[in-house]
Amino acid sequence: MVHVQSLDPTASPLDYYGWELRRQREAHGLKQSQLGEIIFCTGSLVGQIETTKKVPTRDFSERVDAALGTDGLFSRLIGLVLRSQLPTWFQPYAEMEAKAAYISTYQAQLVYGLLQTEEYARAVLATGTSDDLEGLVGARMERQRVLEREQPPLTCVVLDEAVLLRPVGGRKVMRRQLAHLLEVSGHRWTQVQVLPNEVGEHVGLAGSFNLLRFDDHPDVIYTEDVISGHMTANPETIREAALRYARLQAAALSVEDSAGLISRLMEERYGHRSQPEEQPVA
Incomplete structure (x- = not known):
């Protein structure tokens, strides 16, 4: 007799999804292999x-x-399932990000998560310790659906030039990532500026931060360290962050000049070359 694993649908969104999938499949009189054939995947x-x-x-x-x-049903459930795959400490921020009317972010190391391509995100997340890389990648891609809303948040991104020079995932991945930045920077609700290296010292040297604004909620500032993230609505902290962000925007290239730099780097640094690609691993 085949042992059927028992699931507690109240344990987690993933458990509920699995329980409901089995219930619906059996209600339709289908074996796993039969459902797999219908939806073009394996029964396994x-x-x-x-x-x-x-x-x-x-x-x-x-x-x-x-x-x-x-x-x-399952298209609605999947959002909950994928968000539950995010690190526990990050989930409160992801929930606030999804509700924000305005997002202002300065990124010193990496492309902002909402603007990452799937390949770039996979390369970034692969440096972590999680055993479920695909779950994390899926969760990050799910976060980006906020930009597909009929009225998405106005998203202003300042990227340190170092972000564009770091070949995350290798040359091909970076070329596609920079092409994606050019695409999204042309959208009405998104603007991308680059803070050039020639600026030297600036108010963002302390690190990356995100400032979220809402229609019916106090502003929130979010920062991360090596271990976890930190979110606060302290008015004094918000004012300081807003001032720093305004100075970063003023020091950065215009949106048009930023697009020109991104386009130039995409061709000169990550363009098609004859030599084999080498990707150093730390």
Whole structure:
């Protein structure tokens, strides 16, 4: 007799998803392999998702909804599932980010998470200690859906030039990442500025930070250290952060000149070359 793993649907969003997937599949009289054939995946993958050994994707969820006629149930659940894969300390910020009307961010090391390509995000997250890399990548991509809303947050990004010079993931990944920055910087709701190296010392040397503004909530400032993130709505801290951000914007290149620098680096530094690509690993 085959042992069927018992799931507690109240344990987590992932457990509930797996429990509901099994319930809906059995209600339609389908075996895992049969559902897999319908949605173009293996029965093994269906089983792994039902038993929470694999985190589902949005594409998988949409295919299940179409196959089982579940009226968008799994497409709605997947957002909760992917957000639950974020580090516990980061989840409160992600919830606030999703509600923000305005996002102002200065990034000294990496492209801001909402503007990362999937390949770039995978390279960044692979440097961590989590065993579920794909779950983290899926969660980061899910965060970006906030920019796809009918009225997304006005997002202002200042990137240190060092961000553009660091070949995260290798030359091909960086070329696509810079192309993506050029694409999003042309959107009405997003602006990208580069703080050039020639500026020298500046008010952002202490590190990256995000400033969130809301229509019906106090402003929030978010910073990170090596271990976790820190969020505060302290008015004095918010005023200091807003002042620093205004100075960073003033010191940065204009949006148009920033796009020119990004485009130039994309071709000169990450353009097509004949020699094989080498990627140092720290």
